Amino acid sequence: MKEHIIPHDYQISREDRHKKNSHNSFLMWFTGLSGSGKSTIANVVEQKLFQKGIKTYTLDGDNIRKGINNDLTFAPEDRTENIRRIAEISNLMIDAGVVTLAAFVSPYKKDRENIKNIVNDDNFVEIYINTSVEECERRDVKGLYKKARAGEIKNMTGISAPYEVPENPAIEIKTEEVTVEDAANTIIEYILPKLKIESNE
Numbered sequence: 263m264k265e266h267i268i269p270h271d272y273q274i275s276r277e278d279r280h281k282k283n284s285h286n287s288f289l290m291w292f293t294g295l296s297g298s299g300k301s302t303i304a305n306v307v308e309q310k311l312f313q314k315g316i317k318t319y320t321l322d323g324d325n326i327r328k329g330i331n332n333d334l335t336f337a338p339e340d341r342t343e344n345i346r347r348i349a350e351i352s353n354l355m356i357d358a359g360v361v362t363l364a365a366f367v368s369p370y371k372k373d374r375e376n377i378k379n380i381v382n383d384d385n386f387v388e389i390y391i392n393t394s395v396e397e398c399e400r401r402d403v404k405g406l407y408k409k410a411r412a413g414e415i416k417n418m419t420g421i422s423a424p425y426e427v428p429e430n431p432a433i434e435i436k437t438e439e440v441t442v443e444d445a446a447n448t449i450i451e452y453i454l455p456k457l458k459i460e461s462n463e
């Protein structure tokens with residue numbers, strides 16, 4: 263069937279959308295253990311961008327795993343499919359001119375590499391939220407570590423499933439050393455040139 267899918271030539275390009283929005287679009291991918299601080303930091307980054315008039319959207323477990331990916335488990339092959347679909351959704355969001363933030367554990371290096379292939383290298387900013395498993399377990403925001411220790415959750419990243427540390431992330435945040443505010447400012451500083459904000463004055 264694939265050979266019969268012929269793309270239509272739409273007249274509004276990504277560049278047209280960027281011009282209209284006065285900024286570029288790309289994907290910020292937050293990876294790290296559960297409870298490391300991905301959503302907390304992404305949320306503050308998004309608020310700061312929103313205040314600057316940037317069009318943004320955040321994808322996370324709540325709006326993806328409960329919706330489009332509610333057929334997927336935490337087994338390795340489903341985790342891979344989970345990330346692939348999120349990358350494809352991100353690709354559409356980027357095309358639509360939206361600065362996209364994605365906060366997912368995404369423990370496998372090959373899956374994160376695949377995101378880059380889907381959205382293109384220069385649209386991908388990998389942000390490693392580096393928090394030790396001990397600290398994540400101490401925070402235990404969602405009570406998942408306790409359940410994992412009790413054997414109620416299998417495939418818990420950091421406990422009974424691996425987390426492959428990013429080798430060369432664009433940004434690394436050590437949350438045991440910096441505040442949420444400082445982390446968000448570091449990220450904003452890094453992405454500011456990438457936004458290519460055009461002044462309309």
Ligand code: ADP
Pocket residue numbers: 294295296297298299300301302303365391401403436437438440441442445
């Ligand atoms: P994740 O999205 O990675 O699963 P969350 O953002 O839901 O993690 O939870 C992280 C928890 O850690 C929050 O309760 C947050 O307030 C807390 N926390 C403490 N210090 C920091 C920090 N420096 N950066 C991010 N989160 C922090």
